[in-house]
Amino acid sequence: MRALLLENLHPKATEILEGAGIDVENHGGAMDEDELIEALKGVELLGLRSKTQLTERVIEASPSLISVGAFSIGTNQIDLAAAARKGIAAFNAPFSNTRSVVEMAVSEMISLTRRLPDHNRMLHQGIWNKSADGAHEIRSRTLGIVGYGNIGSQLSVIAEALGMNVIFYDSAEKLALSNATRMPTLESLLAEADIVTLHVDGRPGNQGFFGPDQINAMKPGALFLNLSRGFNVDIDALCAALESGHIGGAAIDVFPEEPKKKGDPFVTPLQNMPNVILTPHIGGSTEEAQRDIGIFVATRLRDYVQNGSTSLSVNLPNLSLEQVSGSYRIAHLHSNIPGVLAAVNHELAQHDVNIEAQLLSTRGDLGYVVTDIAAGTDSGALEALASMPGTVRLRVLS
Incomplete structure (x- = not known):
């Protein structure tokens, strides 16, 4: 997995992501739309501050992107609705530089x-x-x-x-x-x-x-x-x-x-x-604040990658489920329509997949269900879940 970090983020962000086995590329300045589209090819995680704009055009051109972190309080530089429609979890740092x-x-x-x-x-x-x-x-x-x-x-x-x-x-x-x-x-x-x-x-x-x-x-x-x-x-x-x-x-x-x-x-x-x-937009630019922001947002990105936690996401349903030891995790983001959870469980039952733990959360037009299963994932079950009406993004986490 690859991460692109822009705008001189604190080294702690790189340290946390690399500690989770993620390849990190750092870029000192901001990027415009065309630069960002090119840079995001094959990249799953993006970190930015206030200058780079993650627009709908960039989102549509970046199918590999699964999460973005705003290393700031504000998130107006991110098209949150477009990100949600594509199943891209967005996080920020609402308290770290207060x-x-x-x-x-x-x-x-x-x-x-x-x-x-x-x-x-x-x-x-x-x-x-x-x-x-x-x-x-x-x-x-x-x-x-x-x-x-x-x-x-x-x-x-x-x-x-x-x-x-x-x-x-x-x-x-x-x-x-x-x-x-x-x-x-x-x-x-x-x-x-x-x-x-x-x-x-x-x-x-x-x-x-x-x-x-x-x-x-x-x-x-x-x-x-x-x-x-x-x-x-x-x-x-x-x-x-x-x-x-x-x-x-x-x-x-x-x-x-x-x-x-x-x-x-x-x-x-x-x-x-x-x-x-x-002053040049330095209200939150102390070494203490930037360190805390780097730790906070990078941790949110890492947890989303590793266990599907959307706790404190600003655009997806929020949930955090402690993973059962030895289980496999399926994270299913979908349209918030009646019967999706029943349909998910029906498909798993049809393929003899036993559920160890499960949690569902909804937010606006989206629903998010995390399911821990006892054994290795069944390709037939995954194909069925991915093709279900309303599926936005399906991820398998071991």
Whole structure:
């Protein structure tokens, strides 16, 4: 079995996969569609970060691919529906870099509130300007968190520990931690927050949701952070608000268009603006986070290959069945229609195959049944299962 790992993944990912007997090829940068189609010939496992797009076209052209790992929180770079239709299990790392993003957000809030970017720039120019003008503590200031998921909620707790008042808005019902206050609307949050920070996901519906209306609704002089997705924010509207002084400063880690690889040129209208911190999508890029992500996602890929576990898959039914010692395992992914489990067991019975253990899970249009059998697989039974109406993918694991 072969794996292709893109975008400088942590060496731990290679170590885990090679430890499972998988041949691993590493590639430093991202790939476009044509490059990826060529590279995936004969490859079963793909690992990527945020720059490479696993599109429906690539999926259709890669029949050997059985699983993809997004070594990141987001999965919008993967066409999850197309992958599911082809029986390709997708995994991500929803928690592994949470702390790193939170710490960076805190450091940027403090830097902007103390006007450190301005002082740093002036001192590099040889200008000594020791002054308290415009510099504040973050204690007692109101932090408005837009998106109260893993990152937003952990940031909430740490911000309170620093003495901040925390308010948040999320389109889903979320439990407020500690003394944080849930706001009924985004507009009500923007009217109160001294600092607004975005932590929303990359679903298509969020594209451009923070535009001129939202920026103009912020308090005069408020600070703005985006460590979520670049396409969530109207950059031109943000620039205009910074130039007018309506927004007092900003920290931006993600951009609508980003280079494919390290060293490529990058241009944004936010460059050279005072009290603006620009970083190259490094919110989760600490050695600790990348190591944890490498271990977490590579382990999910390995377990799917070895025992068919789809635990924490983002697009297939989730199940994990402890394998009976000495048994063989059949993993059958199928359309979620009535009678499939009965049909599977009927075919196995017809070929005198004894079932040791079995587990079924469904998700949307798909069903997934894992069956442990006592003896070696019967070719006739496998052919019957593969040709059953609704079969998406059949795998045999010993």
